[in-house]
């Protein structure tokens with residue numbers, strides 16, 4: 001068994017041709033290729049029309065005579081490096097180490113070919129001012145340089161760093177790269193060759209950063225890039241069920257890069273995240289609409305609050321044993337106690353959202369109602385343990401100016417001194433986090449904030465709609 005060149009990279013628009021493709025060609029087609037290679041070798045030997053994928057050395061098509069007919073194979077011209085793993089004429093020794101090394105060669109050669117081909121089609125775009133492959137760029141802001149696989153500047157579109165990622169584990173540098181390029185005003189795009197059926201974690205990380213968007217530079221993308229004279233990618237957009245919509249083609253013009261850190265065609269994640277937040281509160285808003293405190297002295301035993309409790313304990317099962325414990329240790333109705341605390345938090349959210357004091361517990365109304373309600377609740381032994389939780393809620397959004405009121409400052413200080421504080425990890429804190437992930441759930445809060453989708457009442461840029 002002899003080694004053979006398995007893939008030859010022809011000048012675009014021909015592109016990559018595998019040995020299988022070559023051998024399946026009608027004689028007239030490979031004869032033509034063969035004579036084109038020879039013609040170029042005579043007119044411009046420095047720029048061969050076809051190169052070996054692995055060593056990049058010039059190659060030709062040899063007609064191999066066997067069984068009474070000619071079969072085409074790729075062969076290196078003599079000046080190609082003889083240490084190419086595909087160099088013909090050397091017997092293949094199948095041992096594992098060699099096989100692994102060989103696999104590595106193939107993968108890095110494919111990577112190089114993808115980078116160079118992407119750079120080439122970018123270069124055909126008339127707006128392209130600069131395109132480089134793996135060239136060191138002196139960072140304008142960060143101290144440490146990075147090597148984007150492909151870097152391009154397009155007139156009217158901006159600066160792009162393209163990382164070509166094949167199916168191997170990622171360096172734990174994905175986020176660092178995003179931060180780095182964001183600081184430099186460069187849009188970072190991760191491009192895969194294909195989507196493996198079992199996605200390694202690194203792919204998930206990239207898909208998350210790209211808001212549920214996957215970009216491939218596959219054969220269809222290459223063909224479209226050649227046809228349109230600019231870089232075209234195959235875009236896969238995530239569905240709510242974790243699969244992907246039918247592939248579509250996208251160019252750099254289609255990218256939304258308004259959020260800085262990540263670029264995408266469509267943000268497939270934020271709406272889902274906001275929907276998650278909304279669902280946690282749905283039954284509670286219904287209850288507060290149905291049983292406002294002005295109509296009931298203590299509305300929390302109303303059926304609408306039973307439904308709200310059922311909803312939150314469905315999300316946070318740890319609230320059920322906590323409720324039993326409230327009863328067995330303090331003869332306290334945990335569900336009504338939680339509802340009253342929720343009313344305090346919803347009062348803060350509502351006041352922050354509308355910039356008008358509105359409370360869902362106690363009968364205070366009008367200007368100053370929020371501070372008056374909080375002063376009253378914090379002074380009770382039942383709510384003093386939540387001073388830290390309530391302060392977190394208040395501090396997150398625009399109602400945080402209330403923290404400057406002397407009376408409220410005193411109330412928080414007294415409450416903190418009076419009772420041991422409920423902290424993150426406590427079932428009630430978890431319940432509050434499910435009601436207001438925008439405030440208490442650090443990961444989701446940060447994710448929304450990154451995208452400029454954190455609601456105004458939670459301290460974000462987005463105004464209430």
Ligand SMILES: [Zn+2]
Nearest residue numbers: 052054055084
């Ligand atoms: Zn070679």
